[in-house]
Amino acid sequence: MPIVELQHVRKAYDTKIAVADLSFTIEPGSMFGLLGPNGSGKTSSIRMMIGITVPDSGTVELFGQPFNRDLLKRVGYLPEERGLYKKMKVMDQLIFLGQLHGLDAITASKRAHHWCDRLGIIPSIAKKTEELSKGMQQKIQFISTLLHEPDLIIMDEPFSGLDPVNAVLLMDTLVDLRKQGRTILFSTHRMDQVEKICDNICLIHNSHLVLSGSMREIKSRYPVNRVLINFTGDDSFLSHPAIHSAKNYGGHVEIRLNDGADAQSLLADAVRTGARITRFEVMEPTLEEIFIEKVTEGSAGIPAGEKVNA
């Protein structure tokens, strides 16, 4: 039984089509990444999943049932535009939000303390929210979505605005939650962030689904023809016949090989011409490259009539 199932969901605002014919399912206990550039329809899709808006057509199912508000008790939602009551004290705020999710004050307080301890914000809990830094507020909001121990956690751009230390802390927490059997959906436009932690992804662009499936399966569709080299010294090996194209950032080169070419001979050539190699990595294309490739090849395929927002 999928935790979330969207079928042919469509949503238009006035003349702008936000989501066009979107279908995907999220399996229990998986980490699902909803990816796409800004304005591609990620937030609109998420809002339909939690009943803030209704799709114009198509169906949304949560936990195997058609959407109804009672199911929201099992969902934790972190909106893209964070919002907390500015004048409220942190602990009061967490308890209030916990109560709204159906907890009693004592349980809410206990869990809030536990989470504040875990994320290292105990010293701030007696302060007013407006006195805290943005990153701190973000953590508080993060905690507030988890207090009622939801089965499905939906986070819209959870990493935006966080420093690297806190982004890693948050990512680790999400990975832990997934290990406990929770299902996690998050959206982001930073594709490099999700490569390591997502099981499944769905790529959307201009309101249209571009690509979806398991991370491993998507990557395996593409040939291992990317080479990363860090080097010092002579760069004349870059004219090697196996190279299709290369971007040289001065000591750091990203190379795409010709189809069927062997990276081994490139390495040998580089060593022979006198370059000192500090890194040599052969890999699949990154998600970002796949996305760009998909979008440029697919743009001709999208019917012109639907590109209202262009």
Add this chain to the structure above:
Amino acid sequence: MHNIWLIAKREYLERIRTKAFLIATILIPLFMGVFVFGSGYLATRTKSSAKIAIVSTDASFATDLKQELQSGKNSSMRVDLLAPDSPSSSDEIRASLDHNLHDNSGDLTGYLVVTPPVPSSGRPLFTYVPRSAGDISTEDTLSTAIQNVLTREGLTHQGMGSADIAALMTPVKIDTSKTGDSRAAFGAAYLLFFLMYMVIMLYGMNTARSIIEEKTSRVFEVMLSTIKPEEMLAGKILGVGAVGITQVGVWMLAAAILGSTSLATSLIGTGHALISFTQIFFFIAYFIFGFLVYSSIAAALGAMTNSEQELQQLNMFLVIPLAFCFLMIFVIVHAPNSTLAQVVSLIPFCSPLLMNFRISLTSVPPWQIGLSFVLMSLTILAILWVASRIYRVGILMYGKKPNLPEILRWLKYS
């Protein structure tokens, strides 16, 4: 219901803890106390104490007038009598008085010239030259005093004794102790009207602001993922309303304590409670309903707008009905039982102010009071119902105007 309670509780506690609430709660009754007692105190002291000069050839009239002005009911003026011997000396006296008036250090407020009547049986002519042309109160005092003196002189001419004259000139007193002081009752009704007007204005806008708060701080998205907009609006209205009731409660208590002090009884007079128990009961009932009616309008305004600035442009929707009530108050004062008064006091937007006002002034049939509450309740529910739709659609449509099928779909959905 649980969610409404949570929202209301949060709203109430957060607002009551603010400094603004404390300041308003303490300072406003303080100002009101100072104002009431201050004006009461001043009213007992405002006898005209101006210094004037009377230029008259009629010595007995001048002396009587001086007597009246120095120790009359409303005046304790200082008066100089100047009696010119001839027309030329009269001109001289006037010139020197004019000089005094034009001189900044002069001590005269004005002078009065009494010109004897040409046929000796007629009235004398009175010319008053004041230091400042806007000094109406001295002129009024003078005119009353002259009238009194002339009346007294006339009566003496008719052969009346001075004791009879004094008895005639004593002001009439009307005894209202059995029915209550009607002036005090009117004053109390007026006071309640303004108190309610002020509180509705103040707290109605607070409700609208607190609804915008979720939008500006973007909390609404989290809130709407757990609760319904109507729960949120209802909670807001009740929470802010409870704050208003708390504040008015504190003020009323303060007024009751002030009213029972000896200073108040000495100023206002004894024997009549200023605000009766029935008035307090209806004030509270109509305050609650009035608040709910106006804050549901405010909630709808808050639901429609995204910022305080936009709200300011719409607040006339709150002000216009209140201003209408204010105009109607004059109709009701003169004829509290006229058809017009009965009709306007039943309009749900006016009932809280006008029905309450009428109840203070006259005896209103119970069915009208009952009907006014029924109409207000229906209005509140209707506005709230529409407001919550506007809220949800308004928040999420991002500038798109919702059409009818869309709204119908929302109704089905929530």
